[in-house]
Amino acid sequence: EVQLVESGGGLVQPGGSLRLSCEASGFTFSSHAMSWVRQAQGKGLEWVSTISGSGGSRYNADSVKGRFTTSRDNSKNTLYLEMNSLRVEDTAVYYCAGSPGPYYDIGGYIYWGQGTLVTVSS
Amino acid sequence: EIVMTQSPATLSVSPGERATLSCRASQSVSSDLAWYQQKPGQAPRLLIYDASTRATGIPARFSGSGSGTEFILTISSLQSEDLAVYFCQHYKNWPRTFGQGTKVEI
Numbered sequence: 391e392v393q394l395v396e397s398g399g400g401l402v403q404p405g406g407s408l409r410l411s412c413e414a415s416g417f418t419f420s421s422h423a424m425s426w427v428r429q430a431q432g433k434g435l436e437w438v439s440t441i442s443g444s445g446g447s448r449y450n451a452d453s454v455k456g457r458f459t460t461s462r463d464n465s466k467n468t469l470y471l472e473m474n475s476l477r478v479e480d481t482a483v484y485y486c487a488g489s490p491g492p493y494y495d496i497g498g499y500i501y502w503g504q505g506t507l508v509t510v511s512s
Numbered sequence: 513e514i515v516m517t518q519s520p521a522t523l524s525v526s527p528g529e530r531a532t533l534s535c536r537a538s539q540s541v542s543s544d545l546a547w548y549q550q551k552p553g554q555a556p557r558l559l560i561y562d563a564s565t566r567a568t569g570i571p572a573r574f575s576g577s578g579s580g581t582e583f584i585l586t587i588s589s590l591q592s593e594d595l596a597v598y599f600c601q602h603y604k605n606w607p608r609t610f611g612q613g614t615k616v617e618i
Binding site: 425427434435436437440449451452485490494495496497498499500502503504505 | 544546548550555556557558561562567568599601603606607608609610611612613
């Protein structure tokens, strides 16, 4: 059974940092590009970043560029999102999501975690 | 950035009826489009990719069509469990963008 389990969310002050993790199981992690997608309360979905299966290619949304870094450790089947200089508008549930192939998120997101809530507030 | 626009915002449909959801892209995305279903309190689920291919395990009552800038998601005979918000998303180029969603009410 495929599972993606996010962790690391919580309450942080504006300007603070947080590191999210997403542990994968039930599939060959390195063969799949992985992404972060977030959703503010009562709002739609927003793509945040994508990393290729090897970790060699990454893309970020302009809204997080220079502040968020996505990485992966294929030996640990884990995806990470390092978030710095957090803003109130970064408050959202953060989902990790897996794509069918290794290169980019072509074909959409077939695997989803349950999400972890990040709240940025003073 | 490609803007994805979904209509209607809310769709009220009786069980057994057909539901038709629209998604329009501000420029061509070819067939690089996916549809997701999100039920209350749950993560999204992939329904359709490449505009018209059903994902694994998705019932045949869900179908996708279109290419370029105009896309349709059809639920042929609505079931009560189809109550959800439906999102379209392109993967033609960066950044990926989602539509704002269509809420399907029973």
